[in-house]
Amino acid sequence: MTVKVPLRYRIPWKKIVLYVLAIGFALYLVLPFYWIVAMSFMHEVDAISVPPHWIPSSPTLENYLGFVNPSESQALVGGRANEETPYSLRNSLIVATCTAVLNLALATFAAYSFSRLKFKGSQVLLVLYLITRMVPGIAIIIPFYLLMRSFGLLDTYLALILSYTTFALPITIWILKDFFRSVPRELEEAARVDRCGWFRTMWSVFLPVAAPGLVAAGVFAFMTAWNEFMFALFLTSTKAAKTIPVVAANFATDFNTQFTVMAAAGVLAVVPPLLLALIFQRKLVQGMAAGSVKG
Structure with missing residues (x-):
């Protein structure tokens, strides 16, 4: 004998799967860009630490200021x-x-x-x-x-x-x-x-x-x-x-x-x-x- 479950008690598996896929795809797109932005405000020690720091512990603008005054910056990479x-x-x-x-x-x-x-x-x-x-x-x-x-x-x-x-x-x-x-x-x-x-x-x-x-x-x-x-x-x-x-x-x-x-x-x-x-x-x-x- 089969018991029918009322519609309001049924689990909407299709919607759940779609939401999970949408969230996963959004994280796939956003996380790399977020990591680059967060790393740009980090010190080099925090950037290469294991496990990685997802939030800069002591944010700095030194990495950006180096483009304005490269002669005074300590972060000279790749020559000029x-x-x-x-x-x-x-x-x-x-x-x-x-x-x-x-x-x-x-x-x-x-x-x-x-x-x-x-x-x-x-x-x-x-x-x-x-x-x-x-x-x-x-x-x-x-x-x-x-x-x-x-x-x-x-x-x-x-x-x-x-x-x-x-x-x-x-x-x-x-x-x-x-x-x-x-x-x-x-x-x-x-x-x-x-x-x-x-x-x-x-x-x-x-x-x-x-x-x-x-x-x-x-x-x-x-x-x-x-x-x-x-x-x-x-x-x-x-x-x-x-x-x-x-x-x-x-x-x-x-x-x-x-x-x-x-x-x-x-x-x-x-x-x-x-x-x-x-x-x-x-x-x-x-x-x-x-x-x-x-x-």
């Missing part, structure tokens, strides 16, 4: 890494911002053409754009280096901006193309009825409506340039153009490696893109969601 960190953050910010702006300027016209104009071979051309993105960077780094050297662009912002644009532009076009298709044509037709030219229609009507897609594509291009390492390593050699990934790699040395200073550099490298994501969070989610469901 401390001194170059502020410059590398500036360089990364300039290069990533210019890459995002250039990508949006070029991709807007291309994506609008793919989404609004019907011409023979448009799909083939779009696929060719994506295929160029599939070529590994290591396959073109030497020809690109020689090309930049022949134009005298080594160790300059322009060399990095041009290289990063080639990486991000195909995906940026793809993101904007899908989002532009979701913008009603009636808006453009109404603007033309009001005697607006094409550029005015784009600037005053179309682009404001497509702002979430533009933000999503811009953030993607920004993050692509911010995180890239290999081309920055080959194309830069001084603090005039070195980016934060290259300088951060200099902290991992065979001698006198100090984890607290490395953690502080990691926190400084994460702050700009994190602030960017928080500022444009709503438009970023709208743009990525619209681009994923509109075909």
